[in-house]
Amino acid sequence: MKFLVQAFRNDRNVQLLNGLVFVALFASVAFHLVDLPFLTALGISPLIVGIVVGMCYGNTLHVHMPVYLKPGILFSSKSLLRLAIVLYGFRLTFQDLAQVGFRGVALAAFMLGTTFLMGSWLGIKVFRLPRRLALLTAAGSSVCGAAAVLAVEPVVKAENHESSIAVGTVVVFGTLAMLLYPLLYSHGLLPMSADVYGAFAGATLHEVAHAVAAGQAISPEAGNTAVIVKMMRVIMLAPLLVALGFWLRRAAVRSGERTAEGNASHMKSFPWFAVLFVATIGINSLGIIPAGMVNAINAFDVFLLTMAMCALGMETSLEKVRKVGPKPFLLAGILAVWLATGGYFAANFLIG
Incomplete structure (x- = not known):
């Protein structure tokens, strides 16, 4: 008890707590706004609303923000974010692999791998985007x-405005695809069975909410298949983060960016939260935690992710976003076309 009293007497700890409460209030607002009928109909998550609310504040009243709130905002956008990604694993189980079988896993892996590699190459080599922004945009389209x-932001050490731009591409093209898929299917423009359609939606739509909405719009069975295949892509986030971390370190060594001291401390920069993410999936797969507690953890995790998005928005300058230009959205548009066309043929070949 004495330790706690001394800790809260520390100015930095008080500032950290004040900032966390401040961000939590914004996250609460996002949770209330997402219940508006038109946002619910579009399947917009609190995360997306959170970054918009944060950006509105960050580009209007941010100049009047008390300096003592800064530590809590930075903590929310960095450390709290890593914790939220770790807890995200409680949404998944390894039993999900058995439900979709080898073909479902192959479809998810094919679409994730091709989309991420294509997005990274186009973004860096063709559109000449900053490497961090290209990787973020590719990850948003290819995974979840x-x-x-x-999740990719701390691995590539992205700037806040770059993360906000990448999230913006997800909102635009993910929402468009969610609305178009059921419309095209119902008019016979996506000739496939409901099960194959569900796998197609899960393997190609951006957000989990997008996959749920597009699948359920056709049938409950298609919705279930869409969610399971989508979860496969989420599980593959962990190996992607580890592989990306190794690739970036090797690239830095080859270019001479890393010093001897940096090489000695490479384990510090390893994305350990990705390993913990897999560990939480393993724990959840054992079924030792009551379902009610898992649901509570997932609800808490959504709130933490929304806090991270609010903090990210607060630190995003629209002027920096404007300077980047339309190239990230052109890249995301190309990836959306690939997801729809490539995913259609891949789903029919592997699942149909």
Whole structure:
């Protein structure tokens, strides 16, 4: 008890707590706004609303923000974010692999791998985007939308405005695809069975909410298949983060960016939160935690992710976003076309 009293007497700890409460209030607002009918109909998550609310504040009243709130905002966008990604694993189990079988896993892996590699190459080599922004945009399209952008951000050491841009591409093209898929299917323009359609939606749509909405719009069975295949892509986030971390370190060594001291401390920069993410999936797979507690953890995790998005928005300058220009959205548009066309043929070949 004495330790706690001394800790809260520390100015930095008080500032950290004040900032966390401040960000939590914004996250609460995002949770209330997402219940608005038109946002619910579009399947917009609190994460997306959170970054918009944060950006509105960050580009209007941010100049009047008390300096003592800064530590809590930075903590939310960095450390709290890593904790939220770790807890994200409680949404998944390894039993999900058995439900979709080898073909479902192959479809998810093919679409993730091709989309990420294509997005990275186009973004860096063709559009000449900063490497960090290209990787964030590719991750958002290939894995699981805003959550993937947040997970990749600390690995690539992205700037806040770059993460916000990548999230913006997810919102635009993920929402468009969610609305178009059921429309095209119902008019016979996506000739496939409901099960294959569900796998197609899960393997190609950006956000989990997008996959749920597009699948359920056709049938409950298609919705279930869409969610399971989508979860496969989420599980693959962990190996992607580890592989990306190794690739970036090797690239830095080859270019001479890393010093001897940096090489000695490479384990510090290893994305350990990705390993912990897999560990939480393993724990959840054992079924030792009651379902009610898992649901509570997942609800808490959504709130933490929303806090991270609010903090990210607060630190995003629209002027920096404007300077980047339309190239990230052109890149995301190309990836959306690939996801729809390539995913259609891959789903029919592997699942149909």
